[in-house]
Structure formats: C-alpha cells, structure tokens
Amino acid sequence: MGLLIFLFILTSSSITTFASKPEANALLTWKTSLVNRNNPLLSSWALAPDYNLTGTINRNTSATLCTWYGVHCDARGNVEKLNLTASRLNGTLNHFTFSSFSSLTHLELNTNNILGSIPVEVRYLTKLVFLDLSGNQFSGEIPKEIGMLTGLKTLLLDDNKLSGYIPQELGNLGNLVKMNMSVNFLKGPIPSSLGNMTKLTELYLFQNNLSGLIPPEIGNLGSLKILNLDFNDLSGSIPPSLGNLSSLTVLYTYRNKLLGRIPKELGNMKSLTVFGIGHNQLSGSIPASLGNLTKLKQLDVHENLISGVIPPEFGKLESLIQLSFSHNKFSGQIPVSVGNLSTLEQLYLNDNQFDGFLPKELGNLNSLVEMILVKNRLNGSIPDSLGNLLKLEEFLLHDNQFSGYLPETISKCEKLKYLTLSNNSMTGPVPKSVCTLRSLQILDLGNNGFSGPVLQCFGNFSHELIVLDLRLNSFHGTVPPMLLNQNNNLRSLNLNGNRLQGSIPGTLINCRKLEVVDLGNNMLSGGFPHWLEALPMLQVLVLRGNKLNGTLQTSNTKTPFPNLRILDLSSNEFTGLLPSKYFKNFKAMTGIDRKASGAQYMGGNVSMYEDTIELVVKGLKLELERILVIYTAIDLSVNKFQGEIPHTIERLTSLRFLNLSHNSLTGQIPNNLRNIELLESLDLSSNKLVGEIPLPLASLNFLAVVNFSQNQLQGAIPPGGQFNTFGNNSFQGNKGLCGFPLTKSCGDDEVPFSQIPKGDEDDDSDFLNGFTWESVAIGYGFGMLFGLVIGWLIFYTGKPRWVIRITEREQSRLGRRSRKRTSKRSQLSQISNASFSS
Known part of the structure; x- marks a missing residue:
C-alpha cells in the first residue's frame, strides 16, 4: 500500500x-x-x-x-x-x-x-552521508550548518524554492561526491570554497539566479565529471583553469552572460563528451585545440559572437554526433575535413557568414539526419554526392546564394521530411524524381529561378505533406490538382508569382486543413472559387494579380470562411457589388482575443517553415515573413466593384487594414466605419464616393494611414485625432474638400469644436496614452520596414508615439484650446510626415 x-x-x-x-x-x-x-x-x-x-x-x-x-x-x-x-x-x-x-x-x-525552511538543527545528524530534500517546497536560505556534516557524500536540494546565497561553509564538505542545487532561486556568486571539494564528481547549479564569475578554483576539482551551470546570470570569461578537469565528461554553461574567448586550455579535457556553451556572449575564434577532444559527442556553441573559420582540426572529432555553430559570426568555407565526421547526425551551421562552395565530402556523412545551413552566403551548386545521405530527414539550405539545378540524386534521400531551398538563385526544372519523396512534409522552393511546368505529381503527394511553397519562380502550366484525400495534412499552399494559367482546381476542397492559400500574381482565370468557403481552417486567401472575374454574390454557404483573417482579391476583374454577406459572416474578423499575451504567429506548430505572403499598402509591396494571428486585412482594390460600401462592414470590429481603392464605388462613406476600432489603414481612393468624410472617423485611435483621394467628396476634413497627422496626398483630387491639411479654407463652414468627437478634448495625455503595444501590431506584422515607414518609434519612456509633423493652424481660427493641443503635439514633431502615393 x-x-x-x-x-x-x-x-x-x-x-x-x-x-x-x-x-x-x-x-x-x-x-x-x-x-x-x-x-x-x-x-x-x-x-x-x-x-x-x-x-x-x-x-x-x-x-x-x-x-x-x-x-x-x-x-x-x-x-x-x-x-x-x-x-x-x-x-x-x-x-x-x-x-x-x-x-x-x-x-x-x-x-x-x-x-518551510531547512532547520539549522540538521547539524545534529553528524553521521549523515546522504541528504535528499529535492522536489519539495522548501524556501528560505540554505543553512550554513550543513557545512558541519563533514561525512556527507550526497547533497540534493534541487527543485525547491530556496533563495539567498550558497554558503561558503559548504566548502568544508571534503567528502562530498554529488551536489545538486539546481532549479531554485539562489543568487550571488558561486563560492570559491567549492574548489575544496576535491572528491566531487557531479555539480549541478543550473536554473538559478547566480551571478558573478565562474571561480577559477573549480579547476581544482580533479574528480569532477559533470558540471552544469546553465540558466544563470554568470558573467566574465571562462577560466582557463577548467582545462585541468581531465575527468570532466559534461560541461554545460548555456544561457549565461559569459564573455571573451573560449580558452585554448579547454582542449586538455580529454574525457569530455558534451560541451555546451550556447546562448552567451563569447567572442573571438574557436580554438583549434578543441580538435583534441576525440571523445566529444556534442559540441554546441550556438547563439554567441564567435567569428573566424572552423579549424580543419575539427575533422578529428570522429565521435561527434551533434555539431552546432548556429547564430554566430563564423566565416570562410566549410572545411572539407567535416566530411570525416562519420558518426555525425546533426549539423547546424545556420545564421553565420559562411561562403564558398558546399564540400562534396559532406556526402560521406552516412549517419547525418539533420543538415541546417540556412542564412549564410554559400554559393555554387548543390553537390550530387548529398544524395548518398540515406538517413537525411532535414535538408535546409534556404537564404543562401546557391545556383544551378536541383540534383536528381536528392530522390535517393527517401527519409527526407523537410527540403527548403527558398531565397537562392537556383534554376532549371525541378526533377520529377522529387515526387518519389513520400515522407516529405515541407517542400519550400520559393524565390528562386526555377522554371518549367509545375509538376502535376505534387498533387499526389502522400498525406504527410504540410507545406508546398513554389512562390516567386518562373513555373508555368496549371495549378496541380490536389487529389489528396480528406485525411491529408496540407496546411499551406503558396504558388504566388509564377506564370500559372487556367482555373483554380476544385479539388482543393479535399485539403480540409488548409490555412494558407496564396495563388496571387499569376495568370489564373475563371470565377471566384466559392468552394473554398467551406474550408474550416482557412485563414489566408490571396488571389491578387490574376485575371479572375465575375461576382462575389453567389455564396450559398451559411457561414463562409469561418476563420479567414486575410482576404486579398486585388488587381483582378471582379464585378458587381461588394460581398456584404462575407462582411457579415467573417467570424475571425468580428472579434479579437484581448487576453492573448505575446506575439503569436500562424503555423506555430509547424517547425522549419514560416508563412510568407506579399501585400500592398499605399503602393508599397510588403513581404510578411511571419503572419501574426491578430493580423486582419481585406484588399479588394483595382477591380470593377460598383455600388455602395455595405453597412455590414461595421461587424468587422477586429479588422486592421481595409483597401477598396480603384473601383467604381458610389454613395457615401458609412458613418459606422468608426465601429472598426482597431483599423490602422483605410484606403478608399479612386472611386466615385460623394458626401462628407464622417466626423466620427477622427475617433479611430489606431488609424495610421488613410487615403480618400480621387473621389467626389466635399465639406470639411474632420479635425483632431489621427486626422492631424495625415498629409495632402490623403485628400487630394476632391474639389469639394477643405480644411487642414489642405490649403483651401472652409471659412465660416468650419466644424465647431463642440462637434469634435469625444476623446479630442483638451487633454492630450489621453491622445498619447491611448497607444499601447497593441497599436504597433502593424509594426511587427509588416516587419521593420513598415514600422519605420508609417512612423511610430519608441521615445524616452518606451511608449509608442506618432512621429508626425503638424503644420501650425491659424491661431485665430482654432482658439486657445487648439493652441494648447498644437503646442503639445509640436514637441513630438521632429521627423517629417512620410506620405505614400497610391
């Protein structure tokens, strides 16, 4: 019992x-x-x-x-x-x-x-050799009286809530063999007295708040086999005295703040099998002496500032299973000697500055399972010899400068799951043998110079395929008929920027897990693919820049596109009225989870791939390499839509970007657009809209970009709020408009301040404090480029504030209240207003 x-x-x-x-x-x-x-x-x-x-x-x-x-x-x-x-x-x-x-x-x-605490009365256990209090809720400081238990051989206090300093008195435990104080809240330095524990074989201090230097006295622990200092705040350099630890087999210092070079003396630790010093600030070159660690199985220095070349001596590490140099500043060529590492299973050299050709000798790595070389400057062709890597599952070469053809031999890697070659300069047709890779989950060939017909066999991949990305190439032919059964796992289909013709195949309805469909910038024809409405998980639909036509009013689905967040049908030939039923039923755009914390991106459960789509805002082509789940956009511009803007659009309360420009829309701008409180970009330019710009729009606190130009609008431009930040280009081409920022005065017809929407009163602190980090979602949604262009920066307090230039209004027109607002806002007007032309 x-x-x-x-x-x-x-x-x-x-x-x-x-x-x-x-x-x-x-x-x-x-x-x-x-x-x-x-x-x-x-x-x-x-x-x-x-x-x-x-x-x-x-x-x-x-x-x-x-x-x-x-x-x-x-x-x-x-x-x-x-x-x-x-x-x-x-x-x-x-x-x-x-x-x-x-x-x-x-x-x-x-x-x-x-x-509770560990009582000081523990000192009475004078014969104690084994003390294990781990995995409890002990708090408070470690009693120095434990240092009186000189017969102690094992001390285990890990996984508690202990705080304070490690007592110097523990250095009296000369018989101690194992000490574990990990996963606590200990702070301060590692006591130098621990160097007296000459019989110690295992020392675990990871996941605390320890700071200061690694004491050089640790080098006195000649019997030490395992030293784990991960997840602390240790600083300074790695002491060369650690090279004296000839018995050490495992050394971990992950996620600290260590500086300086890796001491060449560490090459004397001939028993070392695991060397993990990633996530620090180490610099300089990696010492060639580490090539003497012939028993090494794991060498991990990722996330540092290490530069220089990989020494050819590393080819002697014939026991190595994992080599991780990612996220550093390594340069030069990958040495041919790496091909000698016959037991290597994981090779991570990504995010460095490696250049030159990929050595054909890498084809000798018969045990290799993962090869990740992304984000370097590697060039030349991919060696045919890599087809010999029969155990290879992950082959990631994207974001380099590779050229030439994709070798036929790649089809021999039958266990391949991830093949990513995007953002290179590869050319020629894709060999048909790629379709024999039945274990493929991600095939990403985007942004290259591949040509020839799209292989129709792509539609016959097994149910394993999750991502098919062929964007920005020169493929021609038709969209592959996705004949996968309804149990398939296809999540993302991106064929944007090719020369595909014909209609969109109805067999896409079989892909019930699709979240992203991007077929934009091709030459596709036919009507709108209404069957996509029934895809329950579809979040992004981009069909821009094709020759699609017809109306969007024939939907028979009760709740169309239940999870759609981005709809881009721009630059086609669609006609008829705007799709009011869609606006009414886009559930994912009618609410937002305000409780969600942190930036969450689409496809978070898919490793090794980030969704990339291209959108246009105010004439700028912007590439989103990661798509925030809170990012919502509708772009129906450059079509032939007619009629009024439907009032059902007010239901899209979480919509952030709306572009209806360059159509033939008539009627007035709906007042209820003010209900879209999160709206950040609104483009209604180049239509036939009449009437006034609704005054309530001035209350949209997040509005960063507007364009009402080239319509038939009249009356006063609403004063206050975000409208104070927009330039002439946002309103030009409307002969009947007047007021700031236009030079045409409204005279006596100017809107009195009593009619200015609530929230634009004297208190400009509300005007500024209304911004939160939610308001810069567009910044990290569009990436740094858009964040800089539309203009909010972080000033002294860290709050995001509009970077604006406000032209001073005539004081006689606006009175004392206006002068007060203008004075405050002028303090922020250090950078000129960036206007975008459509």
Whole structure:
C-alpha cells in the first residue's frame, strides 16, 4: 500500500513498545504535525503491514519501530535510514527532532510537499552521508550548518524554492561526491570554497539566479565529471583553469552572460563528451585545440559572437554526433575535413557568414539526419554526392546564394521530411524524381529561378505533406490538382508569382486543413472559387494579380470562411457589388482575443517553415515573413466593384487594414466605419464616393494611414485625432474638400469644436496614452520596414508615439484650446510626415 504512509493507529502495548525508543517518539511527534492532503483528518504516514482501509489494526501485531514504512535500522535497532520518497508528505520539518537520530546516515524525503525552511538543527545528524530534500517546497536560505556534516557524500536540494546565497561553509564538505542545487532561486556568486571539494564528481547549479564569475578554483576539482551551470546570470570569461578537469565528461554553461574567448586550455579535457556553451556572449575564434577532444559527442556553441573559420582540426572529432555553430559570426568555407565526421547526425551551421562552395565530402556523412545551413552566403551548386545521405530527414539550405539545378540524386534521400531551398538563385526544372519523396512534409522552393511546368505529381503527394511553397519562380502550366484525400495534412499552399494559367482546381476542397492559400500574381482565370468557403481552417486567401472575374454574390454557404483573417482579391476583374454577406459572416474578423499575451504567429506548430505572403499598402509591396494571428486585412482594390460600401462592414470590429481603392464605388462613406476600432489603414481612393468624410472617423485611435483621394467628396476634413497627422496626398483630387491639411479654407463652414468627437478634448495625455503595444501590431506584422515607414518609434519612456509633423493652424481660427493641443503635439514633431502615393 504505497499510498498509506505512517498512519499510526496503535494498541496500548504497541505504544509502550514504541515509546521506549527516542526515534519512535520523534517520529510520532513529527507524524502528528503532518496533514494528509486527501483527508485532513488522517496523518500522511502509515504502518504499512498492519493498517487497513477500515481504520482498524491487527491487535496481535508484533510490529516494532524497524518495521515502519520507510524506516531502516542497523544491527542494534537504531534508525539508520529514513526513506520516504514520494510519500505525499504535507507539512514542515519544524517538529522533526534531528537530535534524536544520532545514527542516521540516510535522510531521503524527496518528491513530497514539505514546506518551510531547512532547520539549522540538521547539524545534529553528524553521521549523515546522504541528504535528499529535492522536489519539495522548501524556501528560505540554505543553512550554513550543513557545512558541519563533514561525512556527507550526497547533497540534493534541487527543485525547491530556496533563495539567498550558497554558503561558503559548504566548502568544508571534503567528502562530498554529488551536489545538486539546481532549479531554485539562489543568487550571488558561486563560492570559491567549492574548489575544496576535491572528491566531487557531479555539480549541478543550473536554473538559478547566480551571478558573478565562474571561480577559477573549480579547476581544482580533479574528480569532477559533470558540471552544469546553465540558466544563470554568470558573467566574465571562462577560466582557463577548467582545462585541468581531465575527468570532466559534461560541461554545460548555456544561457549565461559569459564573455571573451573560449580558452585554448579547454582542449586538455580529454574525457569530455558534451560541451555546451550556447546562448552567451563569447567572442573571438574557436580554438583549434578543441580538435583534441576525440571523445566529444556534442559540441554546441550556438547563439554567441564567435567569428573566424572552423579549424580543419575539427575533422578529428570522429565521435561527434551533434555539431552546432548556429547564430554566430563564423566565416570562410566549410572545411572539407567535416566530411570525416562519420558518426555525425546533426549539423547546424545556420545564421553565420559562411561562403564558398558546399564540400562534396559532406556526402560521406552516412549517419547525418539533420543538415541546417540556412542564412549564410554559400554559393555554387548543390553537390550530387548529398544524395548518398540515406538517413537525411532535414535538408535546409534556404537564404543562401546557391545556383544551378536541383540534383536528381536528392530522390535517393527517401527519409527526407523537410527540403527548403527558398531565397537562392537556383534554376532549371525541378526533377520529377522529387515526387518519389513520400515522407516529405515541407517542400519550400520559393524565390528562386526555377522554371518549367509545375509538376502535376505534387498533387499526389502522400498525406504527410504540410507545406508546398513554389512562390516567386518562373513555373508555368496549371495549378496541380490536389487529389489528396480528406485525411491529408496540407496546411499551406503558396504558388504566388509564377506564370500559372487556367482555373483554380476544385479539388482543393479535399485539403480540409488548409490555412494558407496564396495563388496571387499569376495568370489564373475563371470565377471566384466559392468552394473554398467551406474550408474550416482557412485563414489566408490571396488571389491578387490574376485575371479572375465575375461576382462575389453567389455564396450559398451559411457561414463562409469561418476563420479567414486575410482576404486579398486585388488587381483582378471582379464585378458587381461588394460581398456584404462575407462582411457579415467573417467570424475571425468580428472579434479579437484581448487576453492573448505575446506575439503569436500562424503555423506555430509547424517547425522549419514560416508563412510568407506579399501585400500592398499605399503602393508599397510588403513581404510578411511571419503572419501574426491578430493580423486582419481585406484588399479588394483595382477591380470593377460598383455600388455602395455595405453597412455590414461595421461587424468587422477586429479588422486592421481595409483597401477598396480603384473601383467604381458610389454613395457615401458609412458613418459606422468608426465601429472598426482597431483599423490602422483605410484606403478608399479612386472611386466615385460623394458626401462628407464622417466626423466620427477622427475617433479611430489606431488609424495610421488613410487615403480618400480621387473621389467626389466635399465639406470639411474632420479635425483632431489621427486626422492631424495625415498629409495632402490623403485628400487630394476632391474639389469639394477643405480644411487642414489642405490649403483651401472652409471659412465660416468650419466644424465647431463642440462637434469634435469625444476623446479630442483638451487633454492630450489621453491622445498619447491611448497607444499601447497593441497599436504597433502593424509594426511587427509588416516587419521593420513598415514600422519605420508609417512612423511610430519608441521615445524616452518606451511608449509608442506618432512621429508626425503638424503644420501650425491659424491661431485665430482654432482658439486657445487648439493652441494648447498644437503646442503639445509640436514637441513630438521632429521627423517629417512620410506620405505614400497610391
């Protein structure tokens, strides 16, 4: 009965027997202080052989102290070991009488729920050799009195809530073999006195708040085999004295703030098998002496500032399984000697400055499973020899300067799951043999010079395929008929920027998990693919720049596009009225999860690939390499839509970008556009709209870009709010408009301040404080380019503020209130207003 731990329901004679032992009294006292979480009326400690669930006991028991659960006695009947591991103990050690256990050598209370501090009375356990209090809720400081237990060989205090400093007195534990204080809240420096523990073989201090230098005295621990200092705030350089640790097999210093060079002396640690110093600020070149670590299986220095070349001596690391130099400043060529690493399974050289050709000798890496070389300057052709990597699953070469053809031999890598070659300069047709790679999950060939017909066999891939990205190439032919059954996993289909013709195949309806469909900038014809309305997970639909025609008013789906966030049908030949039913039913645009924290991107569960789409805002082509889930946009511009803007558009309350420009829309601008409170970009230019610009639009606090130009609008431009930040280009081509920023004055017809929407009163602190980081979602949605262009920067307080230039209004026109607002805003007007032309 492992869950029944020390509930003493004892006979009078038994109690008398137990009471004759000081240890029994001490245990009984502690027992009464403990609480069973499942039943507060019971203690959490049981007499294992004799207790039953009815609450009675066997009165004929001859049980003694040494038969109690977890209690082990020596030959004289004294308690020698107390092992209550994972016994659901709830309480503290405040009532544990340490002085009663003069013979105790092992105290194991790990994996319980013991609270409070570690009592200083632990010093009475003078014979203790094994102390394990890990996996509890201990808090407070580590008592320095533990340093008095000079016979201690194992000290385990990990996975608690201990704080404060590591006591210098622990250096007195000269017999200690293993010490683990990881996963706590310890702070301050690592005591130099730990260098006195010459018998120590394992030292774990990871995941604390330790700071300061790694003490050079650690180099005195000649018996040390494992040193783990991960996830702290350690700074300074790695002490060369660590090279004295000839027995060390594992060295981890991940996620600290270590500086300087990697000491060449570390090449003396001939027993080292794992060397992990990633996520620091180490610089300089990597020492060639590390090539002497012939037992090394893992060499990981990623996320540092290391520069220079990979020494050819690294070809001697014939036991290496993982080599990770990613996210550094390495340069030069990948040495031919890397091809000698016959046991290598993972090669990570991404995000560096490597150049030159890819050595054909890499084809000798018969054990290789992952090769990630992305974001370098590698050039030349991909060697045919890489087809020999029969165990290869991940082959990522995107964002380099590779040229030439994709080798036919790649089809021999039958286990290949990820093949990404985007953003290179590769040419020629894609070999048909690629279609034999039945394990492919991601095929990304985007932004190259590939030509020839799109392989129709792409539509016959197995159900494993998640991403098919062929964008920005010179493929011709038709969109492959996706004949996958409805159990397929296709999530993203991107064929944008090719020369595809014909209609959009109806077989896409089989891809029920599609989230992104981008067929823009081709020569596709036919009507709007209404069957896509039924795809339950579709979030992005881009069909811009084709020859599609017809109306959007024939939908029969009750709730079309339930998860659509981005709809771009611009630059086609669509006619008829705007799709009011869509505006009414786009559920993903009618609300936003304001409780969501942090930036969340689409495709977060798909590794090795980021969705990329191209949108146009005010004439600028902007490429989104990552798509925020809060990003919502509708672009129906450059078509032949007629009629009025439907009032159902007000339901799209989480819409951020709306472009209806370059159509033949008539009627007035709806007042209810003000209900789209998150709107950041509004383009209604080049239509036939009449009437006034609705005054309530001035209350849209997030509005960064507007364009009402080339219509038939009249009346005063609404004053105040974001309208104070827009230039002439936003309003030109409307002969009847007047007021700021136009030079044409409205005279007596100017809107009085009593009609200015609420929120544009004197208090300009509201005007500025209304901005939150939510308002710069466009900044990281469009990337740094758009964030700079549309103009909000971070000033002294860290708040995002509009970067504007406000032309001073005539003080006689606007009165004292206007002068107050203008004065405040002029303090921010250091950078000129950037206007975009359509």
